[in-house]
Amino acid sequence: MNKQLNIKVRNAVLMTMAELIAEKKQALMVANHMDLEKYEGDDLAMRDRLKVDQAKIEGMVLSLQQLATQKDPLSVERFSFTHDNGIQVSNKTAPFGTILIIYESRPDVTIEAAGIAFKSGNKILLKGGKESLHSNLFLVDLWHKALEANEADTNWVTYLQFSRTETQAFLEKPSQKIDLIVPRGGERLIAFVKQHASCPVIVSGRGNNFLYIDDEADLEMAADIIINGKTSKISACNALDKVLVSRNLPRKQEFLQHLVKALKRHNVEILTDKKLEGLEGTSLMGSNAVWFEEFLDYKILLGQVPDLKEAIQLINTYGGGHSAAIITNNNEKADEFMTSIDAAAVYHNASTRFTDGGQFGLGGELAISTDKLHQRGPIGLQHLVTNKWYVKGNGQTRN
Structure with missing residues (x-):
């Protein structure tokens, strides 16, 4: 696992990414046009999610800028206790580690979800759909430029260009440790991930x-x-x-x-x-x-x-x-x-x-969970953490 980046570096990466997207918006729309040209389906919702226009780019930039202003979700003390023997016990927020996000057709997920995962100290693996490949590869390249500009390792954000068969194999026997998987898409995608995943899954559920x-x-x-x-x-x-x-x-x-x-x-x-x-x-x-x-x-x-x-x-x-x-x-x-x-x-x-992380004051969302564990509804920055117990003593032993 990568050494944790301090909050100043994480925020700087987010702000650099926002600047790069604004600067490269025409090139991004060209890459997205290639995806739209290749898309042959008649699914109106899929095409709407796939399209990147001026409004979506402005949304990407804004989400990154807002994320950079949010408080650090890491090392927040949730509980503290002093034992009779003097041991100091506390519980603080901590990153999951590595989060895999599997999604269909939405290039903005490559920004908003990855940004939230990164700000909360997690390494991100992105597996987008083939229909948005050009858009996603362009955006991941910008992520790497933003990381390099702030002297951070580019493997904080990794794109997995896998086929369905390769994705299944990776879910069942990952080549690296994965701590959490978040599928964002239709019921078939969610069922596929839940069937093959070998680690916890947060379901970004359907509407109706x-x-x-x-x-x-x-x-x-x-x-x-x-x-x-x-x-x-x-x-x-x-x-x-x-x-x-x-x-x-x-x-x-x-x-x-x-x-x-x-x-x-x-x-x-x-x-x-x-x-x-x-x-x-x-x-x-x-x-x-x-x-x-x-x-x-x-x-x-x-x-x-x-x-x-x-x-x-x-x-x-x-x-x-x-x-x-x-x-x-x-x-x-x-x-x-x-x-x-x-x-x-x-x-x-x-x-x-x-029902949206930004509208609910969370500064964006990784997903909207219809599961009840560990978070329900929009999953924002403050929810994309686990916790760790810190116990400090001066030689105490248990009888």
Whole structure:
């Protein structure tokens, strides 16, 4: 393992990286254009994640600059205790060691996730998808330039240009010690990593996010939040997939017709359950299996439930454990919903699109975990550490 870099050097590397990306943005977009030209799939979400434009580059630069201003997450004392015999016991944060990040199509992960891992004192192994190879190799070369400029070893950031077969072999029998693996991608990637990994895995889970409109909801607010949640970024895991309306919603048909028209203006395909069958501009869902689907597309499912209790039960049955929202003016119902829903993030009168490390004040994220160990939801700088016990004595022995 590399000798730990002090915080000044880590921050300097991040700032140098930010400057290099800003300086080389045209070359980065050329490399990314090569990836886009070679991509032959018809997956809208995949293409959206793959594309690097001015806004994404600005986001990369900003995330690095913000990371450089964050407090050092290492050697933070979490607990201290003085034994009767005088031994001083303390517990402090420590890096994991080496973190492997496996991801699909997102060159910005090469910046944000690697930056968070690096700032928290970890060596990073990056395994991106073949669809973003040119973009990723260009960015890793910039990482190496930033490290060299600050007299740090380039093996703090390593790119693994492996085939699927080579990746499987590496997961099962790594050629170096790996302390943590974070897969960021679809369910097939996550299942593949969990099946073959020989060390702990933090799952950056799927979305399939629900919103419930209570019978005491502000309907104009509900429509605005639904449109934002569904259409602002279909490729995001925090995008909205399912909307449940209360059976007793006032002006229900009028509201639903207004919502359908608003969604249609964004070219959203609208499915309904049996209870809302026949709503103009919609089609009946094929089977109950649709409740489990994360769409990652201009597609949404509208359903009806009799009450809050049924909404909670349905969301906990079918939701992805990522994000869920309630729209209501009744704070007691909101509290019941938020404490009862089994998800990493729960919302009252707000869009699920805020489930994001930067939006939550973490200065970016490595991933959004739907696991419950060791961290749930956005994994920021302060979460990408483990801990170590420090025991100081002056000759004490245990009887």
